[in-house]
Amino acid sequence: MQTEKKSALEALEKEVSLCRGCSLCQTRTQTVFGRGNAEASLLLIGEAPGESEDREGKPFVGAAGMLLDHYLAFIGLEEEDYYIANILKCRPPHHRDPKPEEEEACMPFLRSQVRILNPKIIICLGRIAAQRIISPDFRITRSHGEWFRRGGIRVMATFHPSALLRDPSKKEAALDDFKKIAEEFSALQNETANI
Numbered sequence: 001m002q003t004e005k006k007s008a009l010e011a012l013e014k015e016v017s018l019c020r021g022c023s024l025c026q027t028r029t030q031t032v033f034g035r036g037n038a039e040a041s042l043l044l045i046g047e048a049p050g051e052s053e054d055r056e057g058k059p060f061v062g063a064a065g066m067l068l069d070h071y072l073a074f075i076g077l078e079e080e081d082y083y084i085a086n087i088l089k090c091r092p093p094h095h096r097d098p099k100p101e102e103e104e105a106c107m108p109f110l111r112s113q114v115r116i117l118n119p120k121i122i123i124c125l126g127r128i129a130a131q132r133i134i135s136p137d138f139r140i141t142r143s144h145g146e147w148f149r150r151g152g153i154r155v156m157a158t159f160h161p162s163a164l165l166r167d168p169s170k171k172e173a174a175l176d177d178f179k180k181i182a183e184e185f186s187a188l189q190n191e192t193a194n195i
């Protein structure tokens, strides 16, 4: 079914695909907008497309994405239950971090996505997303798994799945964060079921 949200997202995706707002447009294969269910109450926000995402045009389809899928499946969530997007819509070359001016240029697109999706829960995957969405001085090691509120939305940050691939000793802590996400998600389902 073509819902209002889906049409609005499609229009925004078209706009993003034409963006020449920063120099990443010169090196991208294509823009990477988002994937998942536009009607879902849970929005996951990563950093930026990597090589696989740049090639396939969808976020989190490489090794980090496979690990993320594994964590989401562990807490019983399927793609139907969430939408996923990134701070940047274009791949920064050579696995480097996004530059502040690239984030500035791209954030209006993410803000529009959030307005359209109207999520109840946002999960920031990694430091880059957490510092943009929660607080510029956010420290993942200190504050992962804590709930915050931003504009009426429940927001949490957890480790970026690439960080878990680099340092498996963080996996247990990440699993605890995902259990908290599952609790919040099912509390929300129960709330809406009782309306």
Ligand code: URA
Residues within 6 Å of the ligand: 046, 047, 048, 049, 050, 053, 058, 059, 060, 061, 062, 064, 065, 086, 162
């Ligand atoms: N890392 C991200 O932050 N986003 C992706 O889409 C893939 C890897």
